Amino acid sequence: MSTETTALSEQAALSETEALSGTTALSLPKGAANTETIVLKFGGSVLHSQADFERIHSEIHRYRSQNINVIAVVSAFFGMTEQLITQATAKQLSTDSVEFATLIASGEFQSAAALVNFLTQHDLKASCQTPADLEFVAHGERTKATPTSINAVKINSALAQTPVIVVPGFSAVDQHGECVLLGRGGSDISAVCIAHALGLESVRLLKDVNGLYDRDPNKFANANRLAYVDYATACRIGGELIQTEAIDFAATKSIAIDVAGIGSIKQSRIGPKRSEQTTKVVATTDNVSANKSLRSA
Numbered sequence: 001m002s003t004e005t006t007a008l009s010e011q012a013a014l015s016e017t018e019a020l021s022g023t024t025a026l027s028l029p030k031g032a033a034n035t036e037t038i039v040l041k042f043g044g045s046v047l048h049s050q051a052d053f054e055r056i057h058s059e060i061h062r063y064r065s066q067n068i069n070v071i072a073v074v075s076a077f078f079g080m081t082e083q084l085i086t087q088a089t090a091k092q093l094s095t096d097s098v099e100f101a102t103l104i105a106s107g108e109f110q111s112a113a114a115l116v117n118f119l120t121q122h123d124l125k126a127s128c129q130t131p132a133d134l135e136f137v138a139h140g141e142r143t144k145a146t147p148t149s150i151n152a153v154k155i156n157s158a159l160a161q162t163p164v165i166v167v168p169g170f171s172a173v174d175q176h177g178e179c180v181l182l183g184r185g186g187s188d189i190s191a192v193c194i195a196h197a198l199g200l201e202s203v204r205l206l207k208d209v210n211g212l213y214d215r216d217p218n219k220f221a222n223a224n225r226l227a228y229v230d231y232a233t234a235c236r237i238g239g240e241l242i243q244t245e246a247i248d249f250a251a252t253k254s255i256a257i258d259v260a261g262i263g264s265i266k267q268s269r270i271g272p273k274r275s276e277q278t279t280k281v282v283a284t285t286d287n288v289s290a291n292k293s294l295r296s297a
């Protein structure tokens with residue numbers, strides 16, 4: 001592991017300089033125009049087939065047209081993880097084996113490769129960066145590992161080559177470089193970890209609903225969308241929408257989670273309101289060395 005690795009348990013403070021920008025139907029979400037890089041996560045709920053790539057392309061293009069680099073974290077196509085679990089069970093793979101994790105994680109690798117192919121064919125320069133490429137390391141249970149570090153320099157070098165990078169979510173590597181899963185819904189935490197490594201104040205999760213509601217809007221017609229929600233409330237009412245480990249991780253790093261539909265101007269923000277955000281996390285050489293000493297202590 002190189003010295004540029006950001007331990008995910010460290011953070012440093014930086015003055016907030018970002019100003020609010022107006023939002024209209026065709027403009028970017030608030031604040032995005034002031035950002036050099038944005039992390040977007042496309043979940044299985046917006047990945048039903050190749051046809052969905054058109055909308056994803058448009059979403060990414062909105063940012064690229066303003067010269068904003070895009071990191072697109074992708075989940076597997078809808079239902080694919082279930083199919084892979086059925087296959088792994090039929091093969092009698094042990095759930096704590098590397099083979100099991102590798103097979104289940106392959107759904108995200110497939111969608112990432114297919115998306116890069118689509119973007120490249122439609123005039124967006126993009127590359128696929130795997131968790132191993134980014135030295136995204138996690139430890140613990142094979143299917144429910146906890147992220148420990150990620151290499152921000154690798155992410156930035158990849159962005160310097162192609163302004164759009166597509167990262168298969170849901171998996172990381174262990175200390176031996178072998179596949180581990182981050183728990184069901186784990187692409188959410190992949191995205192939050194990348195945003196943290198880059199010192200971003202927020203991450204944007206694109207789903208099939210335009211935000212977090214007080215109850216599931218697909219079950220309750222009178223559900224109300226919540227514009228701003230604190231982390232604890234989000235964990236309580238949004239566990240089916242966002243992985244709770246991802247919310248907890250974002251809370252410890254003060255990273256806001258925006259939940260929105262593709263192309264939608266409606267959204268929910270989990271965490272501090274923009275005006276309340278006075279600090280943000282950054283990956284610096286200083287906190288990298290601090291991490292090293294923390295880990296060896």
Ligand SMILES: Nc1ncnc2c1ncn2[C@@H]1O[C@H](COP(=O)(O)OP(=O)(O)O)[C@@H](O)[C@H]1O
Nearest residue numbers: 043044045207209212213215216218237240241
């Ligand atoms: N409180 C809630 N607010 C919004 N959506 C919710 C809520 N509770 C459950 N959901 C459900 O979460 C679904 C999206 O979550 P999920 O399928 O995990 O997204 P993705 O796979 O894209 O990450 C929605 O279709 C909605 O039915």
Ligand SMILES: N[C@@H](CC(=O)OP(=O)(O)O)C(=O)O
Nearest residue numbers: 043044075081184185186187
């Ligand atoms: N595909 C994995 C990881 C994930 O995050 O999926 P989604 O974004 O569709 O919840 C799962 O089903 O658990």
